[in-house]
Amino acid sequence: TSDATQRTVMRCTWQDKLAVATVSVLLALVVQQELSPTNVQGVKNDTALDGDESLLDFNCHTRYKDDYAVNNTRAIIVYLDNNYKMVTNFAWLFTSWKMNCLDATFDLVVFRHPNMGTPIPQDKHLIYVPHVPISDQEPENWGNYKFHNNIEFIMSNQTEAVLAPYTHLLRTDLDVFLTQYWHGVRTNRMMIGYGGYMSDVPTAASVVDHLERVRKQLNLRQANLFNVGVTWYGPKKMMVATAMLQTGIADWLRQHGFEEGATSGWPGWSRNVLEMYAGHLALNHNMAAEENKMGTVDLVHRSLDVYTDADIYVDAAALVIHPFPLIDPFPPFSKTSYFRGAYCDSPRLPRFNHRRNMNAGEYCLTVVQLSEQLSWVTPPCGTVDPRTT
Numbered sequence: 001t002s003d004a005t006q007r008t009v010m011r012c013t014w015q016d017k018l019a020v021a022t023v024s025v026l027l028a029l030v031v032q033q034e035l036s037p038t039n040v041q042g043v044k045n046d047t048a049l050d051g052d053e054s055l056l057d058f059n060c061h062t063r064y065k066d067d068y069a070v071n072n073t074r075a076i077i078v079y080l081d082n083n084y085k086m087v088t089n090f091a092w093l094f095t096s097w098k099m100n101c102l103d104a105t106f107d108l109v110v111f112r113h114p115n116m117g118t119p120i121p122q123d124k125h126l127i128y129v130p131h132v133p134i135s136d137q138e139p140e141n142w143g144n145y146k147f148h149n150n151i152e153f154i155m156s157n158q159t160e161a162v163l164a165p166y167t168h169l170l171r172t173d174l175d176v177f178l179t180q181y182w183h184g185v186r187t188n189r190m191m192i193g194y195g196g197y198m199s200d201v202p203t204a205a206s207v208v209d210h211l212e213r214v215r216k217q218l219n220l221r222q223a224n225l226f227n228v229g230v231t232w233y234g235p236k237k238m239m240v241a242t243a244m245l246q247t248g249i250a251d252w253l254r255q256h257g258f259e260e261g262a263t264s265g266w267p268g269w270s271r272n273v274l275e276m277y278a279g280h281l282a283l284n285h286n287m288a289a290e291e292n293k294m295g296t297v298d299l300v301h302r303s304l305d306v307y308t309d310a311d312i313y314v315d316a317a318a319l320v321i322h323p324f325p326l327i328d329p330f331p332p333f334s335k336t337s338y339f340r341g342a343y344c345d346s347p348r349l350p351r352f353n354h355r356r357n358m359n360a361g362e363y364c365l366t367v368v369q370l371s372e373q374l375s376w377v378t379p380p381c382g383t384v385d386p387r388t389t
Contacts, residue, residue: 052121052374058354060101064183067104072125075107075166078174079153080120081133081146082113085339087120088377089174092364094121095371099352100180106170109162111153119376131156141254148250150174150230151275154243169239170320172231175335176305177321177364179314180354190238192283193229193304193320197267197276210269211280214257218249220281221288228283229305230276231320242286250278308333308361321360332361338368344381 061068076097080090090110097108103125112120114130133149135142142148150173156162163169170182172193198204208226215222232239253274266272305322306312314321323335337343349366350356358366372379 052376055370055373056095056098058099058101058352060098060104064101064104071165072103072105072107073166074105074168074170075109075127075163076102076170076172076178077109077111077154077163078172079131079133079150080110080112080116080174081149082116082118084118084378086174087116087118088339088371088380089335090120091371091374091377092367093172093174093176093178094126095374096176096178096367098123099367099370100178100182100354102178102180102182105183107166111156121374121376127162129156129158129162131158141251145254145271145274147272147275151243151250151279152247154240155247159240163236163240166236168234169236170231170233171239171243172320173322175323176231177323177367179318179321179363181316181319184316185233185319188235190232190234190287191304192225192287193231193322195227195229195276195279195305196324197273197280198227206268210257211277214249214253214277215281215284217256218252218281220285223284223288225280225284225287228276228280229322230279231304231322232283233304238286242282245286246275246278246282249281250275253278306360308364309359312360314358314360314363318360321364323364332359333364333368339380341380343368344379 076093078090078093080086094108097103097106103123107125107127108123109127109129111129111131113136114132120128131153133146134152134155135146135149142152154171198207214220232242254271257274257277258269258271303317303319305320306318308321308323312318323333325336334342343365346365346369349362349369352366352370371377
């Protein structure tokens with residue numbers, strides 16, 4: 001039943017996606033067996049990083065010897081598009097994954113554009129899955145909104161087989177920084193990060209009203225979760241089903257959610273963040289049923305999608321740091337300022353030490369400076385690279 005359900009999703013309309021994804025959630029509660037990986041196009045790379053290996057050597061195989069001895073049952077899943085910024089962001093994620101020895105407990109599964117056009121790393125626990133982004137598949141619908149690529153990849157016909165070995169998933173964006181404290185996370189609860197689509201007080205009420213309008217139109221449930229982020233962690237079946245539902249809702253919003261007179265522009269009701277609205281609606285719908293049954297929802301504002309504030313320190317309450325695209329310099333780290341070359345003259349920070357106390361921004365800059373030394377990374381310093389604009 002599960003195989004047939006997943007294959008049907010690939011061919012259906014947004015109405016069908018809503019129904020099928022909801023059914024998948026119910027199936028996840030009773031179906032215990034893992035799917036068999038068949039016809040898998042994902043490639044698990046056994047080639048080491050050669051020159052980059054020593055750069056990212058933090059004595060991991062000694063510190064986590066027992067973990068490396070068994071296959072990982074958790075995976076980080078992301079989408080990598082073929083442009084300079086995305087590859088640079090991926091270098092941050094990759095570096096923080098390696099230097100914190102998280103490859104001992106998480107595989108990194110990267111659904112990527114089939115034509116990268118630039119070198120990308122190889123690693124034993126790094127799995128690439130070629131996937132044509134929806135912005136290329138449907139340029140008339142999504143060509144001007146490539147953010148949707150970051151969630152639509154879950155609809156790949158390879159998803160079932162590639163993710164079959166895993167029991168838990170961490171889905172996030174490329175421009176995040178993982179911390180070592182994931183080694184201590186063992187939970188069957190859904191953990192949901194923080195988003196800012198309702199954070200502007202004057203317009204928040206308008207956004208809430210629009211989300212309630214859409215929720216009623218689509219007959220979705222409400223779990224009173226607000227400002228949910230892009231980073232989710234939890235049991236695989238629930239994660240995949242909710243992400244598929246999010247994709248279907250996003251398609252509906254594209255067609256019907258921003259009709260004339262219904263759009264006020266950011267930070268109000270805005271087409272530019274429709275994937276966040278879709279995530280809000282999907283999570284509330286599925287988590288309402290789960291929360292009523294088992295209390296399996298954990299909205300973590302502090303641990304996932306943590307800001308790069310100077311007064312937030314890297315500790316067990318900061319699992320995923322997510323710099324937001326602030327325009328003005330935002331010490332000690334802003335990703336917008338980074339791509340404008342604002343940190344080119346910054347002093348090199350000391351080599352990362354797991355015992356050193358750092359705030360979130362300092363930690364991000366430390367990771368970035370380390371990633372810039374990788375053989376496949378081109379920092380935006382020196383001359384202005386037109387790919388950064």
